[in-house]
Amino acid sequence: MIMTTNPAFLFVHAMNSLALGMNLFIIAVGLTLIFGVLRVINFAHGAFFMVGAYVLLSFTRWFEHPAIGFWIGAVAAMVTLGLIAYFVERHLLCHLYEKEHLLQLLFTFALVLIIGDITKIIWGPLQHSVSYPPGFNGAVNLGISYYPAYLLFLILLGPIIALFLWVILEYTRWGRIIRAARLDREMLLALGTNVKAVYSIVFVVGSALAGLGGALAVPRMAIEPGMDSLVIIDCFIIVIIGGLGSMWGSFLGAIILGISTIFGTLIFQEWEIVVVYMLLIIVLLWRPSGLLGTPEKERH
């Protein structure tokens, strides 16, 4: 175990934590939005992430030019997932809103299985890799240290997405409706808004973010079957630490998970496996509704 006080060393680790956190944030924020409004625990969110990665893979193969392939692929991943989500929500999930809400778990579990096999059929069982997009494969001199350009991009993109979502939630009509839905579903019904449309939009946007997150994670990862099962648990941890349904909560949760993963590995090496779960327990005992979550309303 080497723990130096070298500032450059610490700086790189801090940046690494942020980069990991921001990548996870992009995925997890979709999960938290969906939970907040639809009250659905979407186990298939990880599978959506995986499909996003595979879609990007296909695009980088179709386009000769790596930059075009990558960036169009990232957008295509979002669009594809949006379309899949629209179909799933409109034709399948919507039949379950009125029923026992735990059935939705069973439903999303079924989706995980089906998507797992479909990706295997389309893209095969082997591992694949996509390079960093051109211009992002090197390191940038930040004064204190060199740092990989792609990670810098992720570190900047995370807050941009967060701000963008915040502006939408805070200052648009749809945003107000979504916030209202998060707090009180009955109120939403009373307002006479088109609840169906709200649910569709949130599910589509949330899933599209999972697709984007999957596409953007690709340059740092292998694309392979089963890549969904790890990311979903990370997303759950983030969403819970931050508070279910809270956008900024998942932002904070993602950074915390990033820090605990990177510095946890540094300090505790392989025992890092325990750190995250201990952290989760401590947070939940200290703040029952997560760091930025709103306490659940008393039922009368």
Added chain:
Amino acid sequence: MLHIKNSFLFGITIYAYFTIAFPVLSAETLKIGVLMPTSGSGAAYGIPAINGIILATNEINENGGLIGKKVEFVIRDTKLKPSVASAAAKELITKEKVQVLFGAISSGVTLAVSEVAKNEKIVLFAPISKTTALTGKKFHKYIFQSSANTIIEGRAMATIAKQIGAQKICVSGFDYAYSHDLFESLEQKLAGPTISAKYHVKFGTKDFSALISQLLSAECDTVVGAIWGGGFLAFVKQANPFGLFKQKKFIWGAEVGSHEMANSLKGDYPEGIWANSYDLWYFKGPPAHKKFQQALAKLEGQKETNMWPITTYVGVKFLAAGITKAGTSESEKLVKALEGLSIDTPLGRKTIDPENHRVNTGEFWGPMKKVGDSNILHMSPPTYFD
């Protein structure tokens, strides 16, 4: 009430149909039960490995089968879970009436299947799982292991370390039995160079940034690694921007020198690192290897074949030779026949050690280099270590 009764009876009939099986035992076929992960993260290894089995069985059947019977194999997905694998193994034995078990990937899964083999007195032939516990601590007479185990791999690493002039070595791997065993074997065999630091990361992690920084600031001149598959892929891609591979020498086990790995990483593959592979389609070897590669290329529909088939191909060939020698697939006689058995494989003559049931299987090792204008690296030159 009537209808409840009907659905109840219907359910029982279905259950009975599947369970109280009509023994599909036929005098004409000889069944091999294959346990491989074909879904989830293990599919990347399990599915290619099955090709080797297909190839070997086809060859055997074209030549008239074994002891007058046609060879048939039955595949079950292990999902990389020991409990699933052991249930599947029991099902293969009791329902499909397979005479031999073959396969399993990941040491925990293989050990679980091995326990079934021990209790059911059925031979388990393990062509891929590397853990020495299988034929060491947990040895029993029905287990045979033809993979290049951690002793062989560690020995090869020690030799290479000396050859490339390593002084101080850092080792890094996933925190589980395979890496620990491998590095222990490496440490025992090292003559000259010393291990200065060990870095273990949580099993299956996809983020290696902490490890990368640790390696960057470590005092060693050579890194010996054992992170495999998608993990290695992620490690390389995360380490590249930091220039890690330019700063130190690398020896990396766990078959990351395979062509499929080079093919998926393409230009991102770190040039000059020493890596290993069970097989290389471009290896200019004996005619038997060429013949094997041609047949495999035909089966896979690509000239640049995968690495895993050879492991299972050789395994099935061993089993076939054993059954032929014993004249039966009956376990006790088969065990006797397999012990000390030698056969010719595409990569030379291999023997099962009668004492510990291990095979002297080696692997290709060599530096990964650019060849021609292809951006897919080749091991050049490959040397066979066993």
Added chain:
Amino acid sequence: MGREKLSEKKLIVMLKISNITKSFDGFFALDDVSLFVDQGVIHAVIGPNGAGKTTFFNIISGILAPDNGSVYFKGQNLAKIEPHKIVQLGIARSFQRVNIFPRKTVFENIQIALIARDQLHRSPFKKASNLFSEEVEELLKVVNLFEQVELRGGDLSHGMQKQLELAIALASQPKILLLDEPTAGMSLSETQSCIKLLKNIVQDRALTLLFTEHDMQVVFGMADYISVLHHGRLIASGPPSKIRENSEVKRVYLGNKAL
């Protein structure tokens, strides 16, 4: 104030609330409220919305702890006693919004209350079916729900659900009953029969009743004694006739209209 006039016989104090203060984020929901509830009395707590009535009930039943002051039930200080133990002491309550077990039958709704009253809910081996069936029937007859015994609680009409909740509260054989707006959402005829029912029950069972209400007809038709909350302060307390005359009550609550 008017306690002596209410009745000639010696009054026993059921509930003594002294100097209760409760604030949420600096907003005073209750500010130094003190009052007595005497045994056998129908006592109404009234006040405009946000006056602190529900907070007042929540403090008595132990959901909320007061910042200051204390609640005594038959001389026993209720501070630090958990809500379920307060119920066991003999304080039952209903809620402003119907609070029953909607997916269980009317029978089961009452049965579980009886199980809880006898502290049988801790026995994992005592068979539940048909337990207390006679007592359940009796209670259902009291609240006129006997016909609906097989129906699910959630399938009853709103008024019936209120009656069911009343039966649940009665099942625990309380000494004092706290009802939060017992007639809320009821039709005129339902309200009237409800008032009659409540009056009968209180008389038959020698109960003490403390309730909140904003329907003035109900309040003045039922209550022996009325306390008025306004902005968390107790501004008046007395028999209906006195409250009717009270100028401050008229001013802040009734908007100077004659009652």
Added chain:
Amino acid sequence: MPFYVRKNFWTITALALLAILPLTGSRYSIDLTTQVLIYALFALSLNILVGYLGNLSFGHAAFFSIGGYTCAILLTTYNFPFLISFLTALAFSAIAAFLIGLVCVRRNHMYFAMLTLAFGMLVWAIALKWRPVTGGDDGFVGINIPTILSNPINFYYFTLLTSIIATYALWTICNSTFGQAMIAIRENQNRALFLGIDTQSIRLKAFVISGIFAGLSGILFALYNRGMYPESAFWTESGQVLIMVLLGGMHSFIGPILGAIALYSLEIFINQFTEYWQIVLGGILLIVVLIAPEGLAGGVIWVEKNFLKKS
């Protein structure tokens, strides 16, 4: 027919069929039924929390593996007698459930679920990392079981008997006054509290009961496989058993048993026909979710109702 027999006709029939199963002489059906019985018990134990108490748990595999590992370690590493190992393992599951429950029952809904998840993963991490004791990622293989149990038929009867006793105990608990209190908490925790029910202590008790029976199924699992693996504590395992409960129908006592039979046998059967078992199983689950919202148990009732109306 005497009244008792008529009333319990289906239970008696099912038990009779299970009792004579080994007469068919099929090892496979004995093995598969043993496995199904173990999972059915596991699912029943979880349903105490999910179905009766209304608390979603994502960490139930923790108690399953604590039971299994404890029994395995005592039998093999310490050579304890069978009965002592068995009972100590049950006690360990109970203690673990009590300690974890103390923390978890202080939270509701998703936060309860996530706490159970976190504790479940801690148990998994311990099973994985405490190599000298648990065997780490290789698993704890090669458990010494009494010779009498090494015969599959004997083991089948042992499992059957244990499951029958456990199921009867669970059935009694679920239909007791305590069971009514659990349902009351599920339906309306707040109302239950104001009936004078100490909801926290009921929830803790239920958590412990549920943990003990999960531990029991874990013990059977370890003995049957003669091995215990860290994977059995992983959250996907908790997810699997949760799916069994939901599939079978959590609002009936028998639902989880049906769910365990259906999911476990489906996974095995489909795997026999196609490599693409995931898509087939997923499709079946999807159909069940969309047409039988109360799970399989609800489906049976629904079929009965609708057919009876027609006839």
